[in-house]
Amino acid sequence: MKQQDLARALGWFSIGLGVAELLAPRKFEKAIGVRKNHNGLTRSYGLRELTAGIGLLAADEKKLSPWMWSRVAGDVLDLASLGSGFSSERNHKGKLALASAAVLGVTVADILCSVQLTKEETEPTSVRRAVSIRKSPQELYQFWRNFENLPRFMYHLEAVTVTDGTRSHWVAKGPAKTKVEWDAEIIDDEPNHLIAWQSLPGSDVENWGTIRFDPAQNGKETIVHVELGYIPPGGALGAIVAKLFGEAPEQQIKDDLRHFKQLMETGEIPTTEGQSAGRAKSATKYESYVRDLVSA
Amino acid sequence: MKANCWCGIGEVQVMDVPDPEIINPRDAIVKITSTAICGSDLHLFDGYVPTMQKGDILGHEFMGEIVETGRNVKNLKVGDRVVVPFPIACGNCYFCDKQMFSLCENSNPNASIAEKMWGHSPCGIFGYSHMTGGYAGGQAEYARVPFADIGPIKIENGLTDEQVLFLSDIFPTGYMAAEQCNIQPGDTIAVWGCGPVGQFTIKSAWMLGAGRVIAIDEIPERLRMAKEQGRAEIIDRNEVDSVAEVLNEMTGGRGPDATIDAVGMEASGHGLLGTYDRIKQAMRMETDRISALRECIMSCRNGGTVSIPGVYGGFVDKMPLGSIMNRSLTIKTGQTHVHRYLRPLLERIKKGDIDPSFVITHTMPLTDAPEGYKMFRDHDDECIKIVLKPGR
Numbered sequence: 001m002k003q004q005d006l007a008r009a010l011g012w013f014s015i016g017l018g019v020a021e022l023l024a025p026r027k028f029e030k031a032i033g034v035r036k037n038h039n040g041l042t043r044s045y046g047l048r049e050l051t052a053g054i055g056l057l058a059a060d061e062k063k064l065s066p067w068m069w070s071r072v073a074g075d076v077l078d079l080a081s082l083g084s085g086f087s088s089e090r091n092h093k094g095k096l097a098l099a100s101a102a103v104l105g106v107t108v109a110d111i112l113c114s115v116q117l118t119k120e121e122t123e124p125t126s127v128r129r130a131v132s133i134r135k136s137p138q139e140l141y142q143f144w145r146n147f148e149n150l151p152r153f154m155y156h157l158e159a160v161t162v163t164d165g166t167r168s169h170w171v172a173k174g175p176a177k178t179k180v181e182w183d184a185e186i187i188d189d190e191p192n193h194l195i196a197w198q199s200l201p202g203s204d205v206e207n208w209g210t211i212r213f214d215p216a217q218n219g220k221e222t223i224v225h226v227e228l229g230y231i232p233p234g235g236a237l238g239a240i241v242a243k244l245f246g247e248a249p250e251q252q253i254k255d256d257l258r259h260f261k262q263l264m265e266t267g268e269i270p271t272t273e274g275q276s277a278g279r280a281k282s283a284t285k286y287e288s289y290v291r292d293l294v295s296a
Numbered sequence: 297m298k299a300n301c302w303c304g305i306g307e308v309q310v311m312d313v314p315d316p317e318i319i320n321p322r323d324a325i326v327k328i329t330s331t332a333i334c335g336s337d338l339h340l341f342d343g344y345v346p347t348m349q350k351g352d353i354l355g356h357e358f359m360g361e362i363v364e365t366g367r368n369v370k371n372l373k374v375g376d377r378v379v380v381p382f383p384i385a386c387g388n389c390y391f392c393d394k395q396m397f398s399l400c401e402n403s404n405p406n407a408s409i410a411e412k413m414w415g416h417s418p419c420g421i422f423g424y425s426h427m428t429g430g431y432a433g434g435q436a437e438y439a440r441v442p443f444a445d446i447g448p449i450k451i452e453n454g455l456t457d458e459q460v461l462f463l464s465d466i467f468p469t470g471y472m473a474a475e476q477c478n479i480q481p482g483d484t485i486a487v488w489g490c491g492p493v494g495q496f497t498i499k500s501a502w503m504l505g506a507g508r509v510i511a512i513d514e515i516p517e518r519l520r521m522a523k524e525q526g527r528a529e530i531i532d533r534n535e536v537d538s539v540a541e542v543l544n545e546m547t548g549g550r551g552p553d554a555t556i557d558a559v560g561m562e563a564s565g566h567g568l569l570g571t572y573d574r575i576k577q578a579m580r581m582e583t584d585r586i587s588a589l590r591e592c593i594m595s596c597r598n599g600g601t602v603s604i605p606g607v608y609g610g611f612v613d614k615m616p617l618g619s620i621m622n623r624s625l626t627i628k629t630g631q632t633h634v635h636r637y638l639r640p641l642l643e644r645i646k647k648g649d650i651d652p653s654f655v656i657t658h659t660m661p662l663t664d665a666p667e668g669y670k671m672f673r674d675h676d677d678e679c680i681k682i683v684l685k686p687g688r
């Protein structure tokens with residue numbers, strides 16, 4: 001089974017457990033051997049389970065690990081609570097032991113899954129694309145070599161400032177006015193043929209890129225090969241970066257390259273943004289509509 | 297301004313919408329003097345083309361007067377009278393260079409949707425769903441025309457709107473449909489569908505050297521037009537058991553040299569297969585009904601050409617692929633590369649070889665578009681082609 005599927009299954013498990021703890025705390029306590037009424041505590045644990053469960057089911061495929069780690073934290077809390085249960089004379093020691101063993105088993109599974117997911121989610125991701133453009137390698141190289149031109153066709157970039165011959169500062173737009181920034185350095189530069197760059201230490205997100213311009217067989221076009229990669233950061237920034245590159249980074253790169261081609265060949269980027277229609281502008285929700293169709 | 301908007305299946309409405317504005321440097325704004333309803337619009341009206349949104353402005357056959365130009369449009373000036381081709385093409389890309397304008401690689405802002413559905417994207421088209429760009433169409437008082445330095449053709453005075461309007465689509469479409477058949481002098485060409493596209497296909501087949509033209513439909517006035525205006529032999533498909541048999545008989549048992557499907561995805565079908573298609577399409581289990589296309593394929597002579605100007609959207613069933621393969625048929629199709637035909641066909645009109653206004657049966661104000669759509673769809677009042685006039 002894929003780790004992601006296991007995580008989702010554990011999500012369902014959390015929901016089942018959470019519902020039992022919330023709705024029938026007394027029955028639940030009896031089942032695990034607790035005599036005294038701890039309804040308030042059990043209910044709050046139920047809520048915690050429910051939250052983790054919903055999180056695991058609703059989260060993006062690539063953002064499951066924080067929710068899995070929250071399950072691990074919960075497991076530790078559960079074990080501690082069960083452990084303290086042994087000190088009370090009135091509790092049923094046999095049932096408590098059984099419950100502890102079960103939780104311990106689940107804890108091991110949770111930890112293994114969390115570790116694996118964390119590893120997968122922070123692995124470098126890279127995307128490659130090719131496009132044919134009816135301009136010479138020289139023209140295309142020159143345009144791209146000035147990184148300040150990139151935000152003209154890469155819509156998630158707010159600005160790129162060239163700071164010296166090889167270095168530049170990049171600002172990308174995150175969701176809800178957040179920003180992701182990094183400095184990059186050109187690490188390979190073959191005039192009219194290839195540019196490769198890499199983010200410098202201290203960047204919000206570690207990333208790199210290569211673009212190559214090869215003359216096409218037909219003598220009229222240039223075949224442009226692009227490879228872009230990044231290491232998804234963890235935590236809150238990770239969520240922003242995931243939004244930034246979208247759920248389908250391949251699609252984003254493809255669209256960016258299409259815009260590059262349009263701009264180079266026609267001098268503009270065709271759009272219908274701002275045209276009239278028989279509906280309120282605010283009601284259009286046009287971009288999200290297109291995005292939904294594409295990711296469907 | 298007033299514009300005819302799609303409001304759901306079987307519903308269009310003339311609404312007040314903001315006037316269009318220049319968005320890109322190669323845009324122009326056209327004040328529309330004449331605009332038409334096309335069979336393709338019926339596919340949208342009837343809900344067979346996905347990615348329509350409520351409020352989309354319809355219309356892709358229009359002409360008028362330039363009222364504003366973007367800063368990079370140098371060849372047009374305010375006051376010029378132009379016909380606008382329905383495909384939007386940049387004039388710079390690989391396919392525009394090859395004169396295959398409806399395959400322009402740059403004009404569809406929603407190419408990614410089309411790629412999902414079709415593998416690669418064709419050009420953007422006015423008023424023709426979001427999959428082909430979501431561009432506001434020309435059944436309106438004004439329209440924004442992207443890449444206006446490439447598309448619109450200037451028309452001198454002396455020709456009426458009615459004579460040149462159909463350069464925007466159906467005349468070139470009929471012409472390309474016939475041209476794709478690679479007609480040799482004396483060839484027999486059979487045309488399914490005597491709608492406006494069929495009518496121009498018939499006329500074009502003659503222009504390109506056909507020896508015989510046979511037209512197939514079931515609507516009496518359309519067949520009459522094919523016969524009287526198009527000088528075609530006609531087959532009323534409701535009057536015969538098998539169109540293919542009749543064609544065989546007419547062609548010495550061999551079949552027509554080329555067959556043309558000018559019907560498209562909403563073909564009416566008889567018998568079991570016809571009912572099967574209708575149910576599957578209604579349940580959205582297949583997107584297109586291909587009864588006319590099946591007949592085109594089965595009837596065509598060995599080694600002949602099947603030309604498909606009729607529009608299809610998705611996936612079909614019971615496609616006689618074996619017939620195509622084993623009998624060496626050639627299939628030719630596409631959205632029309634209108635730009636390619638504008639000048640030569642305008643010349644034909646000027647020379648008096650053809651007067652395209654013959655298909656027009658109704659002229660009405662733009663505000664009557666909702667009635668017009670219903671009338672055209674239901675063939676009421678012997679309707680064949682409607683021209684709408686904004687501002688009346």
Ligand SMILES: NC(=O)c1ccc[n+]([C@@H]2O[C@H](COP(=O)([O-])OP(=O)(O)OC[C@H]3O[C@@H](n4cnc5c(N)ncnc54)[C@H](O)[C@@H]3O)[C@@H](O)[C@H]2O)c1
Nearest residue numbers: 335336489491492493559560563564588605606607631632
């Ligand atoms: N390729 C292009 O660029 C292009 C351009 C314009 C229109 N079109 C398409 O061409 C087609 C025809 O357009 P139109 O404006 O003439 O439409 P239309 O609806 O007026 O005409 C279709 C005709 O086909 C007839 N028909 C239906 N089923 C038939 C069958 N099984 N056999 C024979 N005839 C049958 C109908 O009675 C009707 O007269 C449409 O699919 C339209 O979308 C394509």
Ligand SMILES: [Zn+2]
Nearest residue numbers: 334336357465
């Ligand atoms: Zn049309």
Ligand SMILES: [Zn+2]
Nearest residue numbers: 386389392400
């Ligand atoms: Zn083009």
